[in-house]
Amino acid sequence: MALTDITREAVLAAIAEFDRLGRDAFLEKYGFDSSRRYWLLYDGTRYDSKAIAGAAHGYLPKRSPLAAKDFSGGRGHAVTVLRRLGFEVTSAPNTDPSGLQTADEIASTIDDLRPASASGKPMLKQAVVLLWAIGRARAGHDRLLGWTDTVAALTPLLQTHRRDGESRHGRPDYPIAALFHAGLWELPGHTDVPRAHGTAVWTWFAEHAPEGGLPESVYTLARRSGPARVRMIDAITARFLDDFYESELLTAVELYDEDVAADEAPPPGDSDQETAPGSTPGASNSDYARMCELVARRERRTYGQRRTRIANDPIRISAAREAVLLRSDGRCENPGCAKPAPDRNDRGKPLLEVDHIEQLTDGGRDHPIQMIALCPDCHRVKTHGQSRHRLIPVLAQRARELHDQWMRADGWPSRRAVEGER
Known part of the structure; x- marks a missing residue:
């Protein structure tokens, strides 16, 4: 059975059955839930796109309807097939604009x-x-x-x-x-x-x-979640501004600074403010992996071009720093220390100093794979101490180990993101 076999005539037959039975009865008959994102628009009416596609397969000669588990209803499958057949498919119903949850x-x-x-x-x-x-x-x-x-x-x-x-x-x-x-x-x-x-x-x-x-x-995600905010910004810049000097526009709308990936500060008295310094509320391997992929994607997209602009890209810098703080779990990442951060800032982030193991002026990268979160004492030793030349290789190895652990714990599929490749 292949969804790509369906024809325009089969889809029109499924639409006619939908109209005849009514939406609830149609969905119940074929075992589909209502659409949350994609809707087929035909003759002024919205139809559940995945259910229509599955039912249409049953209108092919000697074929049966497809069940919801048999195929994807998203942009890479049912939506593509329906659009290829000349139907209009739109994202998120107008009557339920809050359907976008992530x-x-x-x-x-x-x-x-x-x-x-x-x-x-x-x-x-x-x-x-x-x-x-x-x-x-x-x-x-x-x-x-x-x-x-x-x-x-x-x-x-x-x-x-x-x-x-x-x-x-x-x-x-x-x-x-x-x-x-x-x-x-x-x-x-x-x-x-x-x-x-x-x-x-x-x-x-x-x-x-x-x-x-x-x-x-x-709005709520853009307001409260730093990782979600930069994910949206990156999607917009990739879709519209890939070859356009984006910094002037992002600066004009106040989205081009090194705190753009930071979460909204919690209200005074919020419980997050009182979290113990050694823990990171809501730490997520998935959030870490997605921020690392965003960092790598922005670097890959423009590496070797307009180098000065890219080296100082606040969005990538912000995402990389937030990823390292998340990974630190509120503790110094020097394996010889591992002390909890002395306190948290107003956003609830641990007061650790995120440093480049190899300095940018020496060819280092704004990527978590070569960045480390250190307590103030270890940061001073790494920068000025007589033992810094022995400490730096230890920190480099530790940063790579932690990065690898967090990426693989999430089962992240992108080898480039895991290895921090450009």
Whole structure:
């Protein structure tokens, strides 16, 4: 049985059965849960894309329907097949914009965006709007903003950060309409937003002047989680800005500094503030692995090009430092010390000093595989002590061992990420 065998006629037959039985009965008959991310749009109606694809297989000659366990409903399988057959599939239903629950889901949805092009490259409008909103979330501004204020804030950004051939007017209605239909923007109380083409979009926004912003789940991740925030930023820069000098735009939206990967500081009196110095709340091998992969990906993407800019990339530096602090578990990583950090900062991070074992001026890298978290005493010895020449090789070996342990404990599949390769 192969999902790729299904035909457009078979899909249309499954859609007709869906209409005849009703959604609940259709899903129950074929054993599928309701879609959370991908929806097939046909003749003005939304259909659960994976269930439709599975049922369509049963309309092929001498074939049976596919069960949910038989195939993936994501972008790499059912979605691709349905789009190849000429159907429109969209990410995240407009009526449930909070359906995106993880940074990976958000990044995948960003990767699915299909912006118009200018000079053969994707236009930057959607990227500018998303990065601006993530910057607002990080700063703790209100999630939803009135239309007049949204236009006033976005217009100069859109006019400044654009490709050659991209419109100069700077209107945010078209990118916001596109993001709304992709499930990455919320316009409460509105479901009739036109698609992002033609004059109907401008007319609709002028008439309704909607309040809007990121879906609540996306806003919350961008506000509170440093790793999730940099995952979103990296997805946007990879999708839209791969060949574009991104630092000026990221600086303008306050997302280009060495604390961008840090979690939001907990409120005064929060229980995390009182955690013992020797432990790291919520330490996760998966978070460590993903930050290391982000560091390696940003380095690989531009290694050898614009070297000064890349060597000083605050996003990569921030992600690398946060990964090392996470890995340290709140203790000095010198194997001859291993003392708990003396205290924590306002964000709950252990007061350890993250240092490069091989200095950047000597060719060292901003990658956790050659970075180490040290207590103040060990850091002074490593930098100025007479025994530093014996200590440095020990620290280098320890950093590689810890990096390897954390990556393999998560079962991370990328050998490049495990080995810290460029």
